[in-house]
Amino acid sequence: MTTKLSPTGDLIFFAVFAVAVLTMPVWLAPVGAGYPDLLQKFAIFGLFATGFNLLFGLTGYLSFGHAAFLGVGSYTAVWSFKLLGMNPIPAAILAVATSGVFALAIGYVSLRRSGIYFSILTLAFAQMSYNLAYSVLTPITNGETGLRVLQSDPRLFDGASESTGPLISNLFGVEMTGWGGFYFCAVVLLVGFFIAQRIFRSPFGIMLRAVKTNQNRMTYTGLNPRPYTLAVFVISGMYAGLAGALMCITDPLAGAERMQWTASGEVVLMTILGGAGTLLGPIFGAALIKYFENIFSAFNEQTLHEIFSFLPDFLEAPVVSIAGLFVGEGWHLTLGVLFMLIVIFLPGGIMEGVSRIGRLFKRGSSKAEPNRQTAPAE
Amino acid sequence: MEILRVEGVNKSFGGLRALNNVNFSVEQGTVHAIIGPNGAGKSTFLNCMIGRLAPDTGSVMFGDISLTGMKPYEINQVGVSRVFQTPEIFSELSLLDNVVIPTMAKRDGTFSLRPFKRLDRDAEIQDKALHMLEDVGLAEKKDVISGSLSRGDKRRLELAMCLSQDPKLLLLDEPTAGMSRADTNNTIDLLKRIADRGITKVVIEHDMHVVFSLADKVTVLAQGTIIAEGKPADIKGDPRVQEAYLGGAHL
Numbered sequence: 001m002t003t004k005l006s007p008t009g010d011l012i013f014f015a016v017f018a019v020a021v022l023t024m025p026v027w028l029a030p031v032g033a034g035y036p037d038l039l040q041k042f043a044i045f046g047l048f049a050t051g052f053n054l055l056f057g058l059t060g061y062l063s064f065g066h067a068a069f070l071g072v073g074s075y076t077a078v079w080s081f082k083l084l085g086m087n088p089i090p091a092a093i094l095a096v097a098t099s100g101v102f103a104l105a106i107g108y109v110s111l112r113r114s115g116i117y118f119s120i121l122t123l124a125f126a127q128m129s130y131n132l133a134y135s136v137l138t139p140i141t142n143g144e145t146g147l148r149v150l151q152s153d154p155r156l157f158d159g160a161s162e163s164t165g166p167l168i169s170n171l172f173g174v175e176m177t178g179w180g181g182f183y184f185c186a187v188v189l190l191v192g193f194f195i196a197q198r199i200f201r202s203p204f205g206i207m208l209r210a211v212k213t214n215q216n217r218m219t220y221t222g223l224n225p226r227p228y229t230l231a232v233f234v235i236s237g238m239y240a241g242l243a244g245a246l247m248c249i250t251d252p253l254a255g256a257e258r259m260q261w262t263a264s265g266e267v268v269l270m271t272i273l274g275g276a277g278t279l280l281g282p283i284f285g286a287a288l289i290k291y292f293e294n295i296f297s298a299f300n301e302q303t304l305h306e307i308f309s310f311l312p313d314f315l316e317a318p319v320v321s322i323a324g325l326f327v328g329e330g331w332h333l334t335l336g337v338l339f340m341l342i343v344i345f346l347p348g349g350i351m352e353g354v355s356r357i358g359r360l361f362k363r364g365s366s367k368a369e370p371n372r373q374t375a376p377a378e
Numbered sequence: 379m380e381i382l383r384v385e386g387v388n389k390s391f392g393g394l395r396a397l398n399n400v401n402f403s404v405e406q407g408t409v410h411a412i413i414g415p416n417g418a419g420k421s422t423f424l425n426c427m428i429g430r431l432a433p434d435t436g437s438v439m440f441g442d443i444s445l446t447g448m449k450p451y452e453i454n455q456v457g458v459s460r461v462f463q464t465p466e467i468f469s470e471l472s473l474l475d476n477v478v479i480p481t482m483a484k485r486d487g488t489f490s491l492r493p494f495k496r497l498d499r500d501a502e503i504q505d506k507a508l509h510m511l512e513d514v515g516l517a518e519k520k521d522v523i524s525g526s527l528s529r530g531d532k533r534r535l536e537l538a539m540c541l542s543q544d545p546k547l548l549l550l551d552e553p554t555a556g557m558s559r560a561d562t563n564n565t566i567d568l569l570k571r572i573a574d575r576g577i578t579k580v581v582i583e584h585d586m587h588v589v590f591s592l593a594d595k596v597t598v599l600a601q602g603t604i605i606a607e608g609k610p611a612d613i614k615g616d617p618r619v620q621e622a623y624l625g626g627a628h629l
Contacts (some may be wrong), residue, residue, distance in 0.1 A: 008500075134454070188575060195493075202494060202496065204490075204492055206475055206478065210479050214467065217466040219450045220462075221451075221479060222454035222483040222484065306407070
């Protein structure tokens, strides 16, 4: 079990993770996921879920409004493109700053309550933000059309350059679509993951676990839980804002639907599916959900007929019509079934499955070793 | 020298007068027991001292610091620790981490943001926490998740957590409640052992065996009023105390 890795162990862990992320185009190609649009989503939502997990996994505070920060990050990034130019770096920095300020305000109010009341408060704030973005704040957000970069925008630093094609974010000449966009997102994910790893191992991290386990003991131990929860709420909101900025960096368009409660729910699903409180889990969860969304929603009746063509005709028709419910538009049904199975049989998410398999393997290889105390893997 | 002085404390819940003009003081370095029948107001009294409840009137002075109106974590920071009736520990964390947290709270205060420092590289804290676990005899279990401990071990861990902060005053709310006789005796031994450190203790207790083996002084509370105070031997023979305990069956 990797309950506590040594500093060297952590570095090796991070190095392996970094190599795995950067070589995703190679090893995910055989399962049909080796194209940049999907891999960008893996990285972006992996980052979003990693940040969400810092709050939910460590402190147990279930925010149901994290999409608000995603949206704030997106709008900020597009405004940065409009005003400053198409460079992704100022866009990312400004998005992190604005979403941090937003998180500070929302967190300050919401963290007065815990448990279900905290969740409802964050949900209410997120829906408020969504409705504001959709209607009242149209001058800033461009309402239901969505905010995009126009040729006529000032773009302080590159507005002079004459271009006729569509406006695409670029980092000193490297266009942020396709593979360029993926590698940019992947590097940002790695930075985010590294910071999360440090937080997990830090004195701050253990205080956050203390918040989750026993706030009463914490107060009688001379610690004030409020600033700890607020600090991690802001950090978590900044991750979400950065993820929102990455969405606009790879595709410079921000819409209000990004802030809707379904988007907040999705990151909760990703984190729980992968394993809340673990470092890798949320990234697995995010990748799995995005993979299903892309692969299963692309299936249609035609592909199903091809898959089940080996069956006799009288069987093929009903099988195809039943399987048809789970693909295409109905891929959410597959996701729902998968989610139920995991929550019922593996409450610790995918990471619990991984550590169970690891334990089986260990027991098989060395029976002499006494059964050690186990804790969730990270 | 007095370390704690409670003057004229009243506390009512609706129409119920839980504490009625309680005056109470604790001498430095002693073990002071508070006993009394169920519903006498012992826990209310303790909660008023530690900041969980605000007394309606009266004052609680710790040395020359007024504890009235302070938050529980501020009270802890001036040197008052508390052991609960049911052990309050961080049950999802390892024993070592359980002791590391209060040790850090003592050194770094109510809040410190150090997200990039490695906790396992903080040798001062780690060593101190491990020594504390050794003192209470739990060192070999340092990596065990504390929720899986027995009741007696949880109590020992909680004591280690409190002691790691070198408190000036330790408040214990029925430290042996719900324990087997063997665990109770172990806990008494441990409490006697830590008495050598010179920590002043206030113990709320039901079990007279515990009270008479530990306390230097006993205060008897009944219906929110102090009815007797003195050395354990004197209290044992006091007719008012026997009256309060329904004919003295417990004594």
